[in-house]
Amino acid sequence: MRQHRQKSLVLILAREFASNLATPIYIADSDEVLVYFNEPAENIAGQSFAETGEIPVREFTDMLAPQAIDGHPLERDDLPGRIAFAERRPAHGTLSITGLDGTRREIATTAFPLFGPDEEFHGIMVIFWEQG
Numbered sequence: 001m002r003q004h005r006q007k008s009l010v011l012i013l014a015r016e017f018a019s020n021l022a023t024p025i026y027i028a029d030s031d032e033v034l035v036y037f038n039e040p041a042e043n044i045a046g047q048s049f050a051e052t053g054e055i056p057v058r059e060f061t062d063m064l065a066p067q068a069i070d071g072h073p074l075e076r077d078d079l080p081g082r083i084a085f086a087e088r089r090p091a092h093g094t095l096s097i098t099g100l101d102g103t104r105r106e107i108a109t110t111a112f113p114l115f116g117p118d119e120e121f122h123g124i125m126v127i128f129w130e131q132g
Contacts, residue, residue, distance in 0.1 A: 010114050010122040011035060018125070027114075029123040032057045032085060044128055046101025057081065064097040069106060071096075084111035084124045094131065106131040 015036045018025035024041035066074045083091035090112040111126040
């Protein structure tokens with residue numbers, strides 16, 4: 001079980017920012033744990049964050065079964081969120097996922113790293129747009 005530790009101010013502010021937008025947003029910390037997704041993201045996830053809770057990004061990604069638009073499975077390292085995490089740079093992609101409600105969706109996603117004023121890496125923010 002994950003030790004509970006205090007969230008960084010960067011993640012707290014990112015969560016506040018995400019809570020006020022109508023765009024689906026996921027936030028993961030520097031340990032690759034999904035620490036929040038906003039209400040608009042519930043439509044893509046198929047569940048609320050209160051139902052899902054903090055979960056390792058790998059586990060959450062596996063549940064969404066990401067695929068290329070042509071239906072081929074995507075390698076984890078090819079996902080924009082993983083690129084943003086591993087390479088500490090923004091990444092964008094279009095893919096399809098299966099929400100936790102069982103609905104297949106085509107989405108565009110942009111992921112970017114979150115840095116603090118001291119240039120410390122705090123995690124990533126991933127923004128989604130459902131296509132069509």
